[in-house]
Amino acid sequence: MKGFDKIRLYGAGGHSQIIQAVSNQNGVTVTAVFDDNTSGSHPAFKNIISGARKNPDKFPHTGDPFIIAVGDNSHRVEISKFLKSEFATVIHKSAIIDPNVSIGKGTVIYAGAAVQPNTIIGEHVIINTLASVDHDNIIEDFVHVSPNATLCGLVHVGEGTHIGAGAVIIPKIKIGKWCTIGAGAVIIRDVPDYSVVVGNPGKVIKTKSLL
Structure with a gap:
């Protein structure tokens, strides 16, 4: 906190x-x-x-x-x-956050999560239990990184995207805005906006309607 x-x-x-x-x-x-x-x-x-x-x-x-x-x-x-209010940031004591990480207002980081150097986390983001966010990531506003998900280095996650539990994103991947990455999916190529991706390797199974 x-x-x-x-x-x-x-x-x-x-x-x-x-x-x-x-x-x-x-x-x-x-x-x-x-x-x-x-x-x-x-x-x-x-x-x-x-x-x-x-x-x-x-x-x-x-x-x-x-x-x-x-x-x-x-x-x-x-x-x-x-809400026309000031927003706090909540970080569990056991989370490992490098000093060179930027964290936006309203964001929560839970137990056992790790966020590595030069990562930028936006506003109202959820980094859930035991999630791993490696170096030089960009996590835009309103993203949810679920428990045990792994984001390798230089990953960019667009606004509002949900990364499912246990998903793995290999280095240098760009995931678009408002995507859903299924639990356990392995993402080895860039993901367009509004995509729903499942499987290993991850495949787009549908595109959501525009929000």
Whole structure:
């Protein structure tokens, strides 16, 4: 955690539970949890504040900084447009982050993850448990790198892309924006925007509609 001793969370699902646990381990207090869909909230959360987007004039945008605690990349984009707030960064104590890494606001990095020198990580990115991001990577805004995924050196991942659990990206690959890389896929060639890729070696099985 960088620079804050209190934060607020927007989102009350399983992903938010992890962020709260990391915050507690770092001595950071979660002062409030907001979610407009409380039907899907995690049992760990009590006193969830709802109705924020229906009553934006009454929403407390000022105060402790937020983390958008939602795993879905497109939902994080929507919420980021609504929230007029400062954003914190959450980093688990066991994560290995080289000093020459740039990390954008609202990004979370979980237990056991490693991020190597000269990597640039954008805003509202998720680097999940035990993910490995090697040197000179560029990870654009709203990307989710899932548990145990491996990004070798000089990889560029476009905005909003989801890298599935255990996927491997070989060096010097460019993955476009809003792609989905399936769990366990091995990416050995560049991936166009909006592609869904699965398998070893990875193959594009469809192209998503434009967002």
